[in-house]
Amino acid sequence: xxxxxxxxxxxxxxxxxxxxxxxxxxxxxxxxxxxxxxxxxxxxxxxxxxxxxxxxxxxxxxxxxxxxxxxxxxxxxxxxxxxxxxxxxxxxxxxxxxxxxxxxxxxxxxxxxxxxxxxxxxxxxxxxxxxxxxxxxxx
Amino acid sequence: xxxxxxxxxxxxxxxxxxxxxxxxxxxxxxxxxxxxxxxxxxxxxxxxxxxxxxxxxxxxxxxxxxxxxxxxxxxxxxxxxxxxxxxxxxxxxxxxxxxxxxxxxxxxxxxxxxxxxxxxxxxxxxxxxxxxxxxxxxxxxxxxxxxxxxxxxxxxxxxx
Numbered sequence: 001x002x003x004x005x006x007x008x009x010x011x012x013x014x015x016x017x018x019x020x021x022x023x024x025x026x027x028x029x030x031x032x033x034x035x036x037x038x039x040x041x042x043x044x045x046x047x048x049x050x051x052x053x054x055x056x057x058x059x060x061x062x063x064x065x066x067x068x069x070x071x072x073x074x075x076x077x078x079x080x081x082x083x084x085x086x087x088x089x090x091x092x093x094x095x096x097x098x099x100x101x102x103x104x105x106x107x108x109x110x111x112x113x114x115x116x117x118x119x120x121x122x123x124x125x126x127x128x129x130x131x132x133x134x135x136x137x138x139x
Numbered sequence: 140x141x142x143x144x145x146x147x148x149x150x151x152x153x154x155x156x157x158x159x160x161x162x163x164x165x166x167x168x169x170x171x172x173x174x175x176x177x178x179x180x181x182x183x184x185x186x187x188x189x190x191x192x193x194x195x196x197x198x199x200x201x202x203x204x205x206x207x208x209x210x211x212x213x214x215x216x217x218x219x220x221x222x223x224x225x226x227x228x229x230x231x232x233x234x235x236x237x238x239x240x241x242x243x244x245x246x247x248x249x250x251x252x253x254x255x256x257x258x259x260x261x262x263x264x265x266x267x268x269x270x271x272x273x274x275x276x277x278x279x280x281x282x283x284x285x286x287x288x289x290x291x292x293x294x295x296x297x298x299x
Contacts, residue, residue, distance in 0.1 A: 036206060065170070065197040069172060072196065078189070084228065
């Protein structure tokens with residue numbers, strides 16, 4: 001499945017739920033799969049006592065990875081050419097996350113049609129946890 | 140304590156090629172909640188025109204040497220994990236990573252600058268196959284909270 005440039009309108013939005021009630025297990029799975037064993041994300045005692053956080057929180061890259069799925073599900077497989085984000089606030093166990101993709105441009109890049117997207121992921125309270133951009137090839 | 144500026148400009152290269160494996164792709168896809176068959180089912184990936192399982196876009200971080208491309212275990216850098224916050228991450232992707240790829244990642248610590256009381260570390264990445272095909276480039280920005288060099292007046296002054 002792929003998007004067609006003629007079907008896209010600047011300003012159109014797509015929203016997708018990424019996770020409900022993010023678990024600590026998911027954080028541990030991400031640590032293992034990514035090889036990022038920073039204890040802030042897996043060791044509650046360390047997060048509280050050594051670093052002064054209320055507890056463990058998600059790797060920024062887990063939020064970026066969860067958000068990527070919203071992107072690839074919409075733009076299609078193997079279509080993403082640029083994806084960058086700023087981590088705006090922490091994601092905690094128990095959080096519900098959803099992503100809103102907004103078309104900011106449909107343009108030509110070296111003879112290839114591409115779509116530019118604004119990417120925003122928010123938690124259940126509506127706070128932005130991630131904001132970024134993506135570009136994908138379209139037909 | 141401020142980070143060691145001597146590390147700026149240093150490059151860190153994968154000591155051995157990073158072999159992209161099917162099980163690793165499946166494990167990573169599960170960890171980011173991605174059940175797209177292209178990450179799990181070899182036949183589905185082949186039917187879609189790929190040589191093997193396709194890795195999710197941010198899988199590239201797993202191929203980065205060290206922790207996010209930095210020698211975090213080298214005490215000379217002075218990085219304190221408890222003070223680090225991930226600020227930004229960017230990727231430019233030339234093609235999807237697939238199982239069987241052998242990647243060489245090069246990370247370069249391009250700058251450590253002061254922003255208020257914090258220090259901001261920018262690291263750039265380049266990912267190539269062992270045959271020299273560029274697969275992706277990336278940039279990572281980390282914030283080291285409260286480690287900026289102090290602007291104290293010389294010792295003996297300002298304490299009265």
